[in-house]
Amino acid sequence: MSRLEAGFYAFIIIFLLVFMIDYLFIKRRYLKRLNKSKKKKKKDNELMELSYLIIKFKLDKNKLPLNKLLVVISLINAFIISIVSVTVLILDTYIIIKLLVGFALLMGLIYSLYEILGRVLERRGMVKDGNE
Numbered sequence: 683m684s685r686l687e688a689g690f691y692a693f694i695i696i697f698l699l700v701f702m703i704d705y706l707f708i709k710r711r712y713l714k715r716l717n718k719s720k721k722k723k724k725k726d727n728e729l730m731e732l733s734y735l736i737i738k739f740k741l742d743k744n745k746l747p748l749n750k751l752l753v754v755i756s757l758i759n760a761f762i763i764s765i766v767s768v769t770v771l772i773l774d775t776y777i778i779i780k781l782l783v784g785f786a787l788l789m790g791l792i793y794s795l796y797e798i799l800g801r802v803l804e805r806r807g808m809v810k811d812g813n814e
Contacts, residue, residue, distance in 0.1 A: 697768045707759035712752050731755050739800040742810045754799065762791045
């Protein structure tokens with residue numbers, strides 16, 4: 683096994699471990715927050731990601747399947763955290779370059795993945811009635 687193959691396998695194993703741990707913690711946190719917001723009906727407990735999607739893509743909150751969307755948002759956030767953290771850990775360079783690569787990856791992944799999610803929700807007809 684070459685050094686490149688070993689590095690690739692290490693990346694995949696570390697990525698899967700970090701992804702599963704992140705996903706479980708993020709989903710648990712979102713479920714707690716969602717249950718609190720149902721009881722209190724406060725806008726403070728609303729998910730920031732959900733608020734962003736509703737405002738940017740003019741989605742109707744009543745049409746959104748919150749439980750399925752919660753799972754998708756948890757998967758997206760776990761994927762973003764895992765890719766960025768494992769990539770920065772694997773890089774063998776100066777810390778400033780690691781920070782720059784991590785920041786660029788983080789911003790790029792956040793924007794692109796939530797843009798894709800918003801467009802999918804738009805196409806499925808989750809928009810407000812006046813915007814169709």
